[in-house]
Amino acid sequence: MQPPEDITARRLNARFGAAPAEAALAVALDRYEGRIALVSSFGAEAAVLLHMLSRIDPSVPVLLLDTRLLFPETLAYQQELSAHLGLRQVRRITPDERADPDRSLHRRDSTACCALRKVAPLQAALKGFDAVITGRKRFQTGQRAAMARFEHDGMRLKINPLADWTAQQIAAYFETYALPRHPLVAQGFPLIGCAPCTSRVADGEESRAGRWRGEARQECGIHFGPDGKVERAG
Numbered sequence: 245m246q247p248p249e250d251i252t253a254r255r256l257n258a259r260f261g262a263a264p265a266e267a268a269l270a271v272a273l274d275r276y277e278g279r280i281a282l283v284s285s286f287g288a289e290a291a292v293l294l295h296m297l298s299r300i301d302p303s304v305p306v307l308l309l310d311t312r313l314l315f316p317e318t319l320a321y322q323q324e325l326s327a328h329l330g331l332r333q334v335r336r337i338t339p340d341e342r343a344d345p346d347r348s349l350h351r352r353d354s355t356a357c358c359a360l361r362k363v364a365p366l367q368a369a370l371k372g373f374d375a376v377i378t379g380r381k382r383f384q385t386g387q388r389a390a391m392a393r394f395e396h397d398g399m400r401l402k403i404n405p406l407a408d409w410t411a412q413q414i415a416a417y418f419e420t421y422a423l424p425r426h427p428l429v430a431q432g433f434p435l436i437g438c439a440p441c442t443s444r445v446a447d448g449e450e451s452r453a454g455r456w457r458g459e460a461r462q463e464c465g466i467h468f469g470p471d472g473k474v475e476r477a478g
């Protein structure tokens with residue numbers, strides 16, 4: 245499963261690291277045809293990358309981690325947006341809940357909850373894929389500030405087409421293509437994850453303040469940094 249030497253992250257960054265996001269996405273889709281998937285939260289900003297994908301190849305698998313603790317609005321938005329964009333292969337990935345049948349683990353140990361409901365199901369779902377596309381951006385967290393557009397994630401290539409995008413570019417893209425908004429954005433949720441771990445953000449707060457409020461963490465553990473360590477730090 246190791247990517248061939250001529251398509252390593254280093255070489256792709258050298259050639260396409262500063263290219264338009266759509267171009268970087270198209271290159272990855274072409275080179276990894278049939279072996280690539282996009283992971284989407286169907287959250288506040290997800291429509292941008294999904295729209296780009298739909299314009300290139302709407303049949304590429306899109307994986308939504310349905311932790312069973314998502315907002316019902318997210319599941320409804322997934323249906324609406326998928327239909328709007330003509331996405332043909334949206335797969336809801338669900339956890340094995342036997343270790344947390346009453347769904348209370350997040351109150352005692354949120355890291356273990358993310359491991360059960362996100363990390364393990366995603367690792368299983370990505371078997372058979374050699375490359376994965378994410379919507380992560382550098383401005384989102386300090387941990388992502390130096391994130392490359394193409395990076396290795398274990399044996400897999402990870403593509404972050406929007407790595408260098410700003411919040412203003414995201415907003416402008418929504419306007420340009422009149423993309424539907426997640427319904428919770430208008431209710432004060434600039435970032436949207438699981439319901440128990442997402443709260444409204446007050447005026448003047450950073451957008452990420454609403455995730456895992458009160459905890460010193462900004463990542464759920466499904467992403468790995470360039471050093472191969474799980475991204476968790478605040």
Ligand code: SF4
Pocket residue numbers: 311313350353354355357358359361362437438439440441464
């Ligand atoms: S974000 Fe919260 S509820 Fe969702 S998997 Fe992680 S700890 Fe559990």
